[in-house]
Amino acid sequence: MTLLLAGVTLVSAFGSSFQYGYNVSVINSPAVFMQEFYNETYFDRNGIPMESSFQKLLWSLTVSMFPLGGFFGSLMVGPLVNKCGRKGTLLINNIFSIVPAILMGTSKVAKTFEVIILSRIIVGICAGLSSNVVPMYLGEMSPKNLRGAVGVVPQLFITIGILIAQILGLSNILGNLEGWPVLLGLTGIPAVVELLLLPFFPESPRYLLIQKGNEEQARQALKRLRGWDDVDDEIKEMCREDQSEKLDGRLSVFxxxxxxxxxxxxxxxxxxxxxxxxxxxxxxxxxxxxxxxxxxxxxxxxxxxxxxxxxxxxxxxxxxxxxxxxxxxxxxxxxxxxxxxxxxxxxxxxxxxxxxxxxxxxxxxxxxxxxxxxxxxxxxxxxxxxxxxxxxxxxxxxxxxxxxxxxxxxxxxxxxxxxxxxxxxxxxxxxxxxxxxxxxxxxxxxxxxxxxxxxxxxxxxxxxxxxxxxxxxxxxxxxxxxxxxxxxxxxxxxxxxxxx
Structure with missing residues (x-):
């Protein structure tokens, strides 16, 4: 395990997988206060309280839009990783975190609950992409003796995200009437960290060689990741894989x-x-x-x-x-x-x-x-x-x-x-x-x-x-x-x- 491989694993897992776990759990603790906000906003607009059935519907949408967004994000994986690469897709994906973080963090000041529901589906797209692209990216860069351990790290950061959301959601921290918009908005911080640091790490060598056809760049990326110059065996293995698939071409879902x-x-x-x-x-x-x-x-x-x-x-x-x-x-x-x-x-x-x-x-x-x-x-x-x-x-x-x-x-x-x-x-x-x-x-x-x-x-x-x-x-x-x-x-x- 080189410092570079450890670094790219931690940065990509924190910047992407962490957000998945955080957003799974973040609305559980402040649910009561958020529903009160929904009701108050509706009353200010219409002069009458929100019906309980309508409030239940809005909250169900708030919860369910996240996995629905995750489904849409999963459908975007193939086109994006093939066109923009694994690292490029993760960088683009930060848009789907930073924008909804700002919207959710300012929703109370703006007195609008609709943007929370919209933001949940956008941040769900972010989770759908990251839950698929991060394991792919790290799995393709890891040597075979570390591929499993590195591949579990994204799930580890998902659980850390859930835990941090639970801790910050405690009633005496941010899970209260005043703190819940900040709690929702914090999801953008890991995305900013990833956006700043990930460009310094290499693209997947397998993507560079097999899909981009650039062996020299793939070789240089492997040398940086492995910490030594003799990467011929891995280049050969990639070439075997490339030749094995020449007849089949790139496969669509169908x-x-x-x-x-x-x-x-x-x-x-x-x-x-x-x-x-x-x-x-x-x-x-x-x-x-x-x-x-x-x-x-x-x-x-x-x-x-x-x-x-x-x-x-x-x-x-x-x-x-x-x-x-x-x-x-x-x-x-x-x-x-x-x-x-x-x-x-x-x-x-x-x-x-x-x-x-x-x-x-x-x-x-x-x-x-x-x-x-x-x-x-x-x-x-x-x-x-x-x-x-x-x-x-x-x-x-x-x-x-x-x-x-x-x-x-x-x-x-x-x-x-x-x-x-x-x-x-x-x-x-x-x-x-x-x-x-x-x-x-x-x-x-x-x-x-x-x-x-x-x-x-x-x-x-x-x-x-x-x-x-x-x-x-x-x-x-x-x-x-x-x-x-x-x-x-x-x-x-x-x-x-x-x-x-």
Whole structure:
């Protein structure tokens, strides 16, 4: 791990992924004060109070516009990363954070709640782009022995963003009548930091060589990232990938969905992304306050306990960063979904029995903590790492568009139907999440391979057997590439005749 790779990882994760987590949680604490502002603004305009049904609709829009914006952002990933590059897309994406931060921060002074709803969908676009582009950018720049650890860092910063929003949202800090506009506006600070610092870091070497055809720039970027001059092996591996994909060309989403050679990779990311969001993580966070209150935690102290749960989430995601390269992706996925499955089943029992068996209240708390641990080590961080690793350069942007769209649509669906599930099923709604975790666990156990320590080409070749296709390469052109890579001093003289 060089200082440059560590720097670009921290800057891009803080500037982009942090905002995703921050905006997921930021409106929870000041919800009461924001709804009061909605009502007061409506009264000042119309002279009559806002109807409760209309206020509920406006607040539902405020909450749901964020994942909807995330879905739109995911659809923009492919065109932007192919045209502007990975780093260029992240720089452009800061517009979708700074503008809504200013709008939300001044909404109370301007006496308009409409801009908050509009800003939530814009900042959702920012989250949709960053949640896909940051793992792609970092995954393409990392050496294979660090790719998993670096790939989990964006998820770590998402959890840090959630925790910071919970801390700043405490009633004695900014989660109050006067502080909530500042709380919403702070989301623009990481974007400004990224906008100032990211230009000093290199673009993805794989993008420079495979998509831009500029081997010299790719070589220089690799030398800076690795801290040494001998990068021939990685250049060769990129050339092999480039040649392997020459016949297929750059894949659109439609082509990806109909391409037999990537069928099981595509099914796998859809299953993992649906499992990640439909496994009930948002529902667990929603139920946390009620579970702690029923266990005897003072209502005024529940907000601090919730912050503690957020800290557990950060700590366990940090643990995942350090263990992913030793234990592997597949084991962490299985452990994560397995723990979540058991936790949901036991939580259902504990919630139904806590009125008659006193110690069941504490078992409920233990189940919540266990679920958070399971999701943090596997279900939350690993699927995005797998998208980077299971697809090659020409199909990776389209794969992130599909995976990101499934991620955000599933997120939106849970937010839309969960209250109705609670109303109709009560605590038994967690059995639905238990079943989803179980199905995802079984699928991963049967289908998903281990990708630790493998090149992108090796992973692609291992999946080719399941897809019943053969990876073909133009050996003559590949030899030309290998010769060029082995004699870099002659590269400039032979550049006009090299196959790029």
């Amino acid at each position: 082509n990806l969905c109909t391409f037999q050679a990537l069928r099981w990779q595509l099914i796998s990311i859809i299953v993992m992304m649906m499992g990640q969001q439909l496994s009930g993580v948002n529902a667990i966070f929603y139920y946390t306050d009620e579970i702690f209150k029923s266990a005897g935690v003072n209502e005024n102290n529940v907000q601090y306990v919730t912050v503690g749960i957020g800290a557990v989430n950060v700590f366990m995601t940090c643990v995942a960063v350090f263990i992913i390269e030793s234990l592997g992706r597949r084991l962490l996925l299985l452990a994560g979904f397995g723990i979540c499955c058991v936790s949901c089943a036991v939580l259902t029992m504990a919630l139904n029995l806590q009125a008659t068996v006193s110690w069941m209240q504490y078992l409920s708390i233990a189940c919540v903590i266990a679920y958070i641990i399971g999701h943090a080590i596997g279900a939350s961080p690993i699927p995005f790492v797998m998208i980077t690793e299971m697809f090659l350069q020409s199909s990776r942007p389209a794969a992130f568009m599909v995976g990101g769209s499934v991620h955000w649509l599933s997120n939106f669906t849970v937010g839309l139907v969960f209250l109705y599930m609670v109303e109709g099923l009560g605590a038994y709604c967690f059995l639905v999440f238990c079943a989803i975790c179980l199905v995802t666990f079984i699928y991963i156990f049967i289908i998903v391979p281990e990708t630790k320590g493998k090149t992108f080409m090796e992973i692609n070749q291992s999946m080719a057997k399941r897809n019943k296709v053969e990876i073909q390469m133009d050996k003559e052109k590949l030899n030309d590439f290998q010769t060029a890579a082995e004699t870099p001093k002659k590269k400039e003289e032979a550049h006009s005749t090299s196959v790029l």
